[in-house]
Amino acid sequence: MPARLAESDWRVPSDLAADVADAESALVALDRDAATSLPQTGGASPSRGPVLGPMSAILLRTESASSSQIEDLTVGARQLALAELQESASANARVVVANVRAMESAIALSRRLDVGAVLTMQHALLGEDAVHGRSAGGLREQLVWIGRNGHSPVGAVFVAPEPADVPAAMEDLMAFVGREDLPVLLHAALAHAQFETIHPFTDGNGRTGRALVHAMLHGKGLLSTLAPPISAGLLRELEGYTDSLTAFRAGDARPVVERFAQAARYAAATGRQLIGSLSAQLDGDRRRLGGLRPQAAGWRLLPLLVGQPVLNAAYVRSALGTSDTTAQRAISQLADAGILTERTGASRNRVWQHSGILDILDEYAEAIRRPG
Structure with a gap:
């Protein structure tokens, strides 16, 4: 059984508080600076403003892909973009796009985080899944564990609470999430670790738990625009991340907070590099x-x-928001300039791609997959 957190007394050591504050500052700087690095609209002299649709979309997708990679669901940038168009045959790509929907749901619900909001996030993740879709959006009614044996919890690394104990544990967790007396990143790290300890679903716990982190970062006002790739930082030292969850379950919360602070700084630094590369490509x-x-x-x-x-x-x-003729003209203009390349060779249902942007995204994904 996980410890109850809602009314727990957290006394944060000064060095850990400073570490968290530094990581939060890095995330805030990325959120702020991104808006001045890439345009929201086109044109020879594009406008730049605080609403950053394209960059927000790509960082959200990058975070969703990184979160999925923690569970060995890897997919290239092209297949992921094709899946957004419902043109991909890759099962992994469709799973990652579902993770994008879960992240979007998390951010949309960030102002009212309760058990119902978490159920909605998980349903966005698995609602279309052939195996788990029927139970998506509901708390589990069976025992779950983490281990090699899929038929028995004997020898498992971790056995989650009994199903009957899950509703009360989730109510306590969301009451803890509602507190306003903790540094936001620390608060999110603790909530995530508790969520993974409760393991409230039969599947999708890791990805839903990482979506909850972003919901808290936005809902509590630390971020306003972007979903920085924090999971990319966790992916760099995956063993350390899983070890920190084990330590949390044994009563030591410090390692998981340190991992999240480290991951946040990595997300900010590499996110800025990614923005710079994409900005140079557009220039x-x-x-x-x-x-x-x-x-x-x-x-x-x-x-x-x-x-x-x-x-x-x-x-x-x-x-x-235009006619088919104007849409085709826009594509032709970019294709004639060598920016877009048609990849199907067909006369109908044609698909174009920007190879330069795809290369940047794949290089970034490869870099974050290498151990730190």
């Missing part, structure tokens, strides 16, 4: 479009490629 693309008239649809499409580097005409028509 080069604008130079390629230098002869295009300022009102051309291609300018409006260009920044959207950061968030969706593989597209079809239907996506462009919907994203730009």
